[in-house]
Amino acid sequence: MQKKLLILFICFVTIPILIxxxxxxxxxxxxxxxxxxxxxxxxxxxxxKIAETYFGESLELSMYPLIEPNLYHFYTxxxxxxxxxxxxxxxxxxxxxxxxxxxxxxxxxxxxxxGVSLTSQTSYSYSSEITPEDREAAASYGGKPYWEIKxxxxxxxVFITRLIKSKLSLSQELGYIKTSTSIHELLNSLQKASLxxxxxxxxxxxxxxxxxxxNHDDAYLKVLKxxxxxxxxxxxxxxxxxxxxxxxxxxxxxxxxxxxLMCSVIKTNLFMEHSALDSVLxxxxxxxxxxxxxxxxxxxRHIAKPMVDLGNKMTALSAGDFSVxxxxxxxxxxxxxTEQFNLMSERLDYLYNKVFLAEIELNKAQLIALQSQIxxxxxxxTIDTIYWMSEMGNTKAVSKIASxxxxxxxxxxxxxxxNQILLEKELEHLNCYIEIQKIRYGDSVRFNLEYDETLNxxxxxxxxxxxxxxxxxxxxxxxxxxEDILVKIYSEDNYLFYEIRNNGTPVSVSFLDELLxxxxxxxxxxxIRNINQRLKLQYGDxxxxxxxxxxxxxxxxxCQPLLTCTQENGSEI
Numbered sequence: 001m002q003k004k005l006l007i008l009f010i011c012f013v014t015i016p017i018l019i020x021x022x023x024x025x026x027x028x029x030x031x032x033x034x035x036x037x038x039x040x041x042x043x044x045x046x047x048x049k050i051a052e053t054y055f056g057e058s059l060e061l062s063m064y065p066l067i068e069p070n071l072y073h074f075y076t077x078x079x080x081x082x083x084x085x086x087x088x089x090x091x092x093x094x095x096x097x098x099x100x101x102x103x104x105x106x107x108x109x110x111x112x113x114x115g116v117s118l119t120s121q122t123s124y125s126y127s128s129e130i131t132p133e134d135r136e137a138a139a140s141y142g143g144k145p146y147w148e149i150k151x152x153x154x155x156x157x158v159f160i161t162r163l164i165k166s167k168l169s170l171s172q173e174l175g176y177i178k179t180s181t182s183i184h185e186l187l188n189s190l191q192k193a194s195l196x197x198x199x200x201x202x203x204x205x206x207x208x209x210x211x212x213x214x215n216h217d218d219a220y221l222k223v224l225k226x227x228x229x230x231x232x233x234x235x236x237x238x239x240x241x242x243x244x245x246x247x248x249x250x251x252x253x254x255x256x257x258x259x260x261l262m263c264s265v266i267k268t269n270l271f272m273e274h275s276a277l278d279s280v281l282x283x284x285x286x287x288x289x290x291x292x293x294x295x296x297x298x299x300x301r302h303i304a305k306p307m308v309d310l311g312n313k314m315t316a317l318s319a320g321d322f323s324v325x326x327x328x329x330x331x332x333x334x335x336x337x338t339e340q341f342n343l344m345s346e347r348l349d350y351l352y353n354k355v356f357l358a359e360i361e362l363n364k365a366q367l368i369a370l371q372s373q374i375x376x377x378x379x380x381x382t383i384d385t386i387y388w389m390s391e392m393g394n395t396k397a398v399s400k401i402a403s404x405x406x407x408x409x410x411x412x413x414x415x416x417x418x419n420q421i422l423l424e425k426e427l428e429h430l431n432c433y434i435e436i437q438k439i440r441y442g443d444s445v446r447f448n449l450e451y452d453e454t455l456n457x458x459x460x461x462x463x464x465x466x467x468x469x470x471x472x473x474x475x476x477x478x479x480x481x482x483e484d485i486l487v488k489i490y491s492e493d494n495y496l497f498y499e500i501r502n503n504g505t506p507v508s509v510s511f512l513d514e515l516l517x518x519x520x521x522x523x524x525x526x527x528i529r530n531i532n533q534r535l536k537l538q539y540g541d542x543x544x545x546x547x548x549x550x551x552x553x554x555x556x557x558x559c560q561p562l563l564t565c566t567q568e569n570g571s572e573i
Contacts, residue, residue, distance in 0.1 A: 033244060037243075040251045040264065040266060041239075041240050041242045044241060044251035044262060044263075045253055047253075047262055048253035048255050048262040050189050050190070051186060051258075052258070054181075055181070055257070057104075058105055058160050058179045059160065061108060061179050062145055064177075065110065065164050066164070066167065070090045070091055071095075071110070072167070073087055073090075074090075074112070075110070075112055075175050076166070079114055091110065092118055095108050095118065095120030096120045104185045104186060105179055105180070105182075106121060106157070106180045106182050107179070108128065108179050109129065110175065110177055111130045111135075111176045111178070112174070112175040113173060113175050128159065128180040130161065130178045134146070134159075134176070135176055138161040139173075142163065143162065143165055146160065146162065147160055147259050148161070149205065149211050155184065156183055156211055157181060157183065158180070158181045159178060159181075160179045161177070161178045162177050162178075164176060183203075183212045187212055187214065191214050199264060199266040200217065200221075200266075201215075201264045202220070202263045202264070203261070204260065204263055205261075206229060206259060207229075208221075208225055220248075220265040223245070223248050223265050224250065224265060226245075227245075227250065232250075232252045232261060232263065233252070235251075236252040236253045237254075247267060247268045248265050248266065248267060249264075249265070250264070250265055251263065306330075306334045307334060309327070310326055310337065313325075313326045317345055322345060322353075323345075325345060325346075326338045385437075386398060386402065386405070389401060400435070400439060401436050401439055404436050405436070408432045408433065419461060419462070420462065421462045422456060422458070422460075423455055423459070423496075425462075426463075426465055427465070429462075429465075429466060430449075430469065430487070431449075433466045433470070434447050437473060445473060446482070446485070447485050448484070448486045448487070449486075449487045450487070450488045451489035452489075452490065455490075458491075458562055458563060459563045459565065460496070461531075461534055461535065461538060461560075464498070464558070465487065467527040467528075468500045469500055470527065471528060471556075472501075472502040472504065475504065475507060476502045476503070476554070480504055483502055483503060484502065485501070485502045486499070486501040486502070486553075487499070487501075494562045495560065495561060495562055497559055498556075499557050500556045503553050503554075504554070506549055509547060512528070512547040516544075516545065516547075528547075528556070532545040535558065544558075
């Protein structure tokens with residue numbers, strides 16, 4: 001059976017689809033790759049022009065003393081001349097005027113041969129002091145610009161130093177000029193020009209020093225460094241200045257009139273020219289689909305139908321129908337599988353009826369038993385209160401207590417299998433108890449109840465709150481004249497929370513933990529153990545009773561699912 005399916009699938013579906021897809025995918029991916037190379041070449045050419053224009057401003061400024069008479073006069077004037085101060089001021093005015101501080105140029109420094117210097121700079125200037133090293137380097141270039149890259153303020157700046165010669169005699173050296181240029185504005189321009197998110201545009205020196213990069217992921221620079229610089233320089237002169245290597249497209253262009261190279265590294269676009277590809281493959285896909293449908297009919301008639309039937313039976317079994325059985329036909333692998341399925345179904349049916357349902361009934365019986373235990377515990381304490389008040393001769397108080405006791409009996413006497421009641425009923429039960437205790441303790445105990453009345457229709461375990469309030473009252477007043485008891489009920493994230501707080505005599509957390517974990521049947525700790533056990537039986541082991549200290553207040557906290565009557569019966573809200 002397995003071999004038949006495997007052979008048919010490979011022969012009639014997999015092999016033809018793979019061949020067709022491989023052929024046409026290669027054709028159209030090749031075309032798409034050529035198109036992308038043209039796009040990336042155009043883009044690297046445009047970005048190189050942006051950088052050329054940007055650096056060209058600094059180059060123009062480095063030649064400005066030969067064009068502007070006042071600046072040229074600064075170099076040629078006699079320092080001892082009475083008019084030199086005016087010449088100096090005129091040159092300073094020209095340098096300081098905004099039209100001459102272009103784009104990213106931060107500062108301009110003029111230096112005469114006699115050491116007199118003039119510097120004009122912006123508020124974001126970089127130091128453009130002309131050092132002896134700068135003079136020596138510029139002199140070696142013979143009037144051509146000397147470019148230098150320096151790290152400045154967590155970035156890079158470009159410095160140009162040029163030797164200024166006399167217009168009358170090229171052998172006469174007048175001084176030097178140095179400009180500093182920020183690359184911040186250029187970086188913004190290149191980031192805007194980026195075509196892809198997974199890309200990096202870089203300006204490099206001939207020794208791979210990154211002057212500027214739009215993406216600080218070192219992986220892109222590593223891809224470039226895998227190439228030879230001579231290869232990149234030759235690539236920059238090609239008509240199509242883009243190549244594909246691995247999963248990346250690499251483009252390169254020289255920035256004219258600078259010693260820099262503009263490069264881009266872009267991750268391969270895996271979804272190239274879908275529309276063109278689909279226009280060709282769509283007819284092929286339709287023909288393949290028709291063929292696959294015919295093959296599916298053949299499978300359903302002769303091979304797959306027993307598997308489908310068995311799958312439907314398994315779905316019914318997973319939904320809880322343990323009486324389902326499958327019809328065994330033939331003697332192949334499917335028939336053997338069907339027999340094993342029937343045996344499993346019979347076993348699950350037995351386990352469900354004999355074990356699972358029995359366990360449910362056991363838990364239900366335990367819950368009823370625990371609930372019945374709490375009734376005499378409360379009644380003993382309440383009857384003792386009535387006795388105490390009657391001994392005092394306060395018949396009016398006894399009458400009121402008896403009235404509330406009557407209401408308590410009506411609320412407490414519910415069917416034994418009714419584990420949960422509405423919150424409003426539980427609160428009515430609690431209020432009857434509080435009224436009794438107010439008569440007994442007077443102003444010694446102050447009760448406060450905080451809750452949202454919209455929670456009244458949610459289900460809670462009956463006899464849940466009164467034992468905790470009783471516990472807080474009984475133990476909290478020991479050694480104290482007055483106690484505050486707060487009952488707070490609220491909901492969060494589909495859970496219902498109860499908090500019973502009191503500022504009475506606190507009990508250590510470790511002691512309460514020992515009581516909750518104890519299996520002791522003694523009276524001490526009975527109420528809280530009972531509540532904790534009932535919560536776990538009803539809602540699961542992740543729920544239960546929590547105890548803690550918050551400043552002067554001790555508190556019990558309960559969390560349960562937020563349930564309505566419809567949810568309890570297995571329906572949606």
